[in-house]
Amino acid sequence: MAQKTYLTRLKLTDFRNYASATLALDERHVVLTGDNGSGKTNLLEAVSFLSPGRGLRRAVLSDVTRVGASGGFSVFADLEGREGAVAIGTGIETGEESTSRKLRLNGTPAKSVEELTDHLNVLWLTPAMDGLFTGGASDRRRFLDRLVLSLDPAHGRRAADYERAMRSRNRLLSEGRFDPAWLSGIEVQMAELGIAMAAARREMLTLLAALIARSGETPFPSPTLSLIGFLDEDDTRPYAELEEAYAENLRDSRHRDAAAGRTLHGPHRADLLVRHREKDMEAERCSTGEQKALLVGLILAHARLTGDMTGCAPVLLLDEIAAHLDEGRRASLFDLVHDLGGQAFMTGTDRAMFSALNDRAQFFTVSQGKVLS
Numbered sequence: 001m002a003q004k005t006y007l008t009r010l011k012l013t014d015f016r017n018y019a020s021a022t023l024a025l026d027e028r029h030v031v032l033t034g035d036n037g038s039g040k041t042n043l044l045e046a047v048s049f050l051s052p053g054r055g056l057r058r059a060v061l062s063d064v065t066r067v068g069a070s071g072g073f074s075v076f077a078d079l080e081g082r083e084g085a086v087a088i089g090t091g092i093e094t095g096e097e098s099t100s101r102k103l104r105l106n107g108t109p110a111k112s113v114e115e116l117t118d119h120l121n122v123l124w125l126t127p128a129m130d131g132l133f134t135g136g137a138s139d140r141r142r143f144l145d146r147l148v149l150s151l152d153p154a155h156g157r158r159a160a161d162y163e164r165a166m167r168s169r170n171r172l173l174s175e176g177r178f179d180p181a182w183l184s185g186i187e188v189q190m191a192e193l194g195i196a197m198a199a200a201r202r203e204m205l206t207l208l209a210a211l212i213a214r215s216g217e218t219p220f221p222s223p224t225l226s227l228i229g230f231l232d233e234d235d236t237r238p239y240a241e242l243e244e245a246y247a248e249n250l251r252d253s254r255h256r257d258a259a260a261g262r263t264l265h266g267p268h269r270a271d272l273l274v275r276h277r278e279k280d281m282e283a284e285r286c287s288t289g290e291q292k293a294l295l296v297g298l299i300l301a302h303a304r305l306t307g308d309m310t311g312c313a314p315v316l317l318l319d320e321i322a323a324h325l326d327e328g329r330r331a332s333l334f335d336l337v338h339d340l341g342g343q344a345f346m347t348g349t350d351r352a353m354f355s356a357l358n359d360r361a362q363f364f365t366v367s368q369g370k371v372l373s
């Protein structure tokens, strides 16, 4: 079984509707219940800041600071992490616009937020993700890249570097500066990064598909996953050849891309296609309930894969997960979450919905930006 990572303490200051709040935790799951707008999702968001990025709401950092606070916000967590006990602190120092948050590990400034993944992985499922299968491809790509990131921390840096190179190319083309040497240099860089990104996505999906295929029956349907739009799944040419082909494609598309005002082919145009395996139906055409169940199945499978691959079960944030499920499915979900071996944070309006967890969880009531046990 995967090693367990878990928070033992969470302390927020001037975070969303919390002036100050501290939760003392043990290794059990955490159930947060309270009225709408009390601050349950805000607590999950605070935990999501223990992973790289802008958290589960993709927040603008200055919006996170409590309205009326004089400085910035902070989140402190004590953690039993992959490398043992660690104290993590993150936040911004002023309420002003800030694009990056500070990070301290055991009191020492970290070089980059990527260092967080040495200690834990945080994965989440929120109601805002309900439209994933029917919405735009960019949301699915972002979702896919988060899945990759938990297995391959370098993926984020690669994707950011690719975006930067693509923006430089687009700028040169839009200014009509067709300097071949300069453009070729950028395109070769885009090809290396782009094929590496696509390969990492493909590899993660292959591993996930294998895990889903060998998993037993659950009340949640199993998804079939495929990548479309860039780098076919059955294209098994060596990476060097794929890079060369993509660089050549970019070179040949300069005028077309200049006219379009953007790069028309690349990993930034890929899409994740999800099908309901048992029904043999695209997720997009499944019912709302079926889509939710597919998403739950997908997140749980990915959480298991993360545990298997990294040796450490992730911290899971499940916002309003139990609301749509009948009692039987809820109990199965809790068993599945528990079997993952990690710590899960779950929210809902009604404590009774979580009764099947019994003493496998710590229960807190949230009320107007305060946490009561």
Ligand SMILES: Nc1ncnc2c1ncn2[C@@H]1O[C@H](COP(=O)(O)OP(=O)(O)OP(=O)(O)O)[C@@H](O)[C@H]1O
Pocket (backbone or CB within 6 Å): 015, 016, 017, 018, 034, 035, 036, 037, 038, 039, 040, 041, 042, 043, 063, 064, 065, 066, 067, 349
């Ligand atoms: N920067 C901020 N300063 C103060 N309050 C904020 C800030 N950002 C958000 N809030 C408030 O935090 C409150 C709680 O939000 P949250 O999403 O955590 O509620 P919730 O308990 O998850 O509710 P629901 O059950 O409706 O999902 C909201 O009323 C929101 O207006």
